Amino acid sequence: MDKTEIDALKEKLFYNPKHASLVVPDAEIQAADDFCEDYKTFLDKGKTEREVTSEIIEMAKTEGFEEFIPGERYTAGDKIYYNNRNKAVILCVIGKRSIIDGVKIAAAHIDSPRLDLKQNPLYEDSDMALFKTHYYGGIKKYQWPTIPLALHGVVVLSDGTSVTVTVGEDDKDPKFVVTDLLPHLGAEQGKRTLNDGIKGEELNILIGSRPFKDDDASETVKLNILNILYEKYGITESDFLSAELEAVPAFKACDIGFDRSMIGAYGHDDRVCAYPAVMAALDAQDPDYTVMSVLTDKEEIGSDGNTGLNSSYMKYFFNYLAAMEGYDGYEVIRKSECLSADVTAAFDPTYPEVMDKRNSAFINKGVAVMKYTGARGKSGTSDASAEFMGKIRSLLDNAGVVWQLGALGKVDAGGGGTVAKYVANLDIDVIDIGVPVLSMHSPFETVAKTDVYMAYKAFCEFFRMK
Ligand code: MN
Ligand code: MN
Numbered sequence: 001m002d003k004t005e006i007d008a009l010k011e012k013l014f015y016n017p018k019h020a021s022l023v024v025p026d027a028e029i030q031a032a033d034d035f036c037e038d039y040k041t042f043l044d045k046g047k048t049e050r051e052v053t054s055e056i057i058e059m060a061k062t063e064g065f066e067e068f069i070p071g072e073r074y075t076a077g078d079k080i081y082y083n084n085r086n087k088a089v090i091l092c093v094i095g096k097r098s099i100i101d102g103v104k105i106a107a108a109h110i111d112s113p114r115l116d117l118k119q120n121p122l123y124e125d126s127d128m129a130l131f132k133t134h135y136y137g138g139i140k141k142y143q144w145p146t147i148p149l150a151l152h153g154v155v156v157l158s159d160g161t162s163v164t165v166t167v168g169e170d171d172k173d174p175k176f177v178v179t180d181l182l183p184h185l186g187a188e189q190g191k192r193t194l195n196d197g198i199k200g201e202e203l204n205i206l207i208g209s210r211p212f213k214d215d216d217a218s219e220t221v222k223l224n225i226l227n228i229l230y231e232k233y234g235i236t237e238s239d240f241l242s243a244e245l246e247a248v249p250a251f252k253a254c255d256i257g258f259d260r261s262m263i264g265a266y267g268h269d270d271r272v273c274a275y276p277a278v279m280a281a282l283d284a285q286d287p288d289y290t291v292m293s294v295l296t297d298k299e300e301i302g303s304d305g306n307t308g309l310n311s312s313y314m315k316y317f318f319n320y321l322a323a324m325e326g327y328d329g330y331e332v333i334r335k336s337e338c339l340s341a342d343v344t345a346a347f348d349p350t351y352p353e354v355m356d357k358r359n360s361a362f363i364n365k366g367v368a369v370m371k372y373t374g375a376r377g378k379s380g381t382s383d384a385s386a387e388f389m390g391k392i393r394s395l396l397d398n399a400g401v402v403w404q405l406g407a408l409g410k411v412d413a414g415g416g417g418t419v420a421k422y423v424a425n426l427d428i429d430v431i432d433i434g435v436p437v438l439s440m441h442s443p444f445e446t447v448a449k450t451d452v453y454m455a456y457k458a459f460c461e462f463f464r465m466k
Helices: 003-013 026-045 049-062 220-233 237-242 268-283 313-324 329-333 386-398 420-424 449-463
Strands: 079-084 088-093 103-109 114-125 128-136 149-156 162-167 205-208 243-249 254-256 262-265 290-296 337-341 367-370 403-405 429-434 445-448
Touching: 026 049, 026 262, 026 268, 026 449, 049 079, 049 088, 049 149, 049 268, 049 290, 088 268, 088 313, 103 268, 103 449, 114 149, 114 205, 114 220, 114 237, 128 220, 128 243, 149 237, 205 220, 237 243, 262 449, 268 290, 268 337, 268 429, 268 445, 268 449, 290 313, 290 449, 313 329, 337 420, 337 449, 367 386, 367 449, 386 429, 386 449, 420 429, 429 449, 445 449
Parallel strands: 103 290, 103 337, 337 429, 367 403
Antiparallel strands: 079 088, 088 290, 114 128, 114 243, 128 205, 149 162, 149 243, 254 262, 262 445, 367 429
């Protein structure tokens, strides 16, 4: 065989995922770049599950989606959304087939790691006012000091009124910050392990330093802050007890690299899958099967709670859909299929030691399909069947979706989970698929634009199944 023949044979026989820009036409790269401009806007508009939920509902309404009414009889082409407590949302387009043929689901989460304020957060020390925090999700705590933070959330006042708070996103807004020790005095701190470099109780957010005017009583800086909050929002200190206030990075999403091939932002995990899943649902025109994008909460803390996928809210929604045609929910659930749309670790050349290079996702090589996640001996995962993996693989290949395998690092290097197992536990075929991320769970994560677009293409193809 000559070299050309050997190359052709390699091409035929080897698994060798390629850089997306080498295999798709320029027009598609342009489409990816355009898609990502809107994705960046989406990121900047929603930084908490509540904000993302209302953003998705607004987008859906514009496309003709109507709020789901339990007991209503929906027919092919109807577009509905189900709002779960303003923190999670299901978009659903009714298909031409009977509901008994099952539903095609794309499930992504819209919560991201962050610093939540404690229940009684506000205190004054040494003429500075600060907030105590309790981190949400898996963070490397040392990454959160000395970056500008914004405060988002709701405060429910004693009269039941809900006040929405967003401070730090407008260019003119003040920001907040967790301080860190100067290196000159950091010798002892430097001896800590990286995990303990900044401890949980050191993630205190600086929010003010000017005392209440002409008052020489104690805690006047705190008093001054409360006075500002009272004048602006009507908040007193006890109102923090019924609040959900979340500190998130104040950065905006931006392009990364001279070639602008990547996006840096807070919260790619998992809005980089949620946004394509939402767009695929909005773009679904007269689908054969009923299609559903499930945008859920609480994944970062284990999916527990009534807005997470370990709760029954999705199952109950199925029950309603099934009842429209006189079926039981389980009959529809067991015929359904799901793409669990969540990010995976991208291979980082600076830290190759935690990855098995042959079994890693790379940025720009397309959306990553993970047969399983979990830790140690595949603990805590839904290990998708070869049959379902095979089905999804042909679907993606036939549609020209650039995809690759994904895995969460070397065996025993660590691990993690997604919503896949909760969906699988309902008796649904499910596989993990998502965008590879660099610096996952950091305040500023990086993804490649072509991969974001390939995720969108994958969900669209799934929803177009005949
Ligand atoms: Mn995730
Ligand atoms: Mn995560």
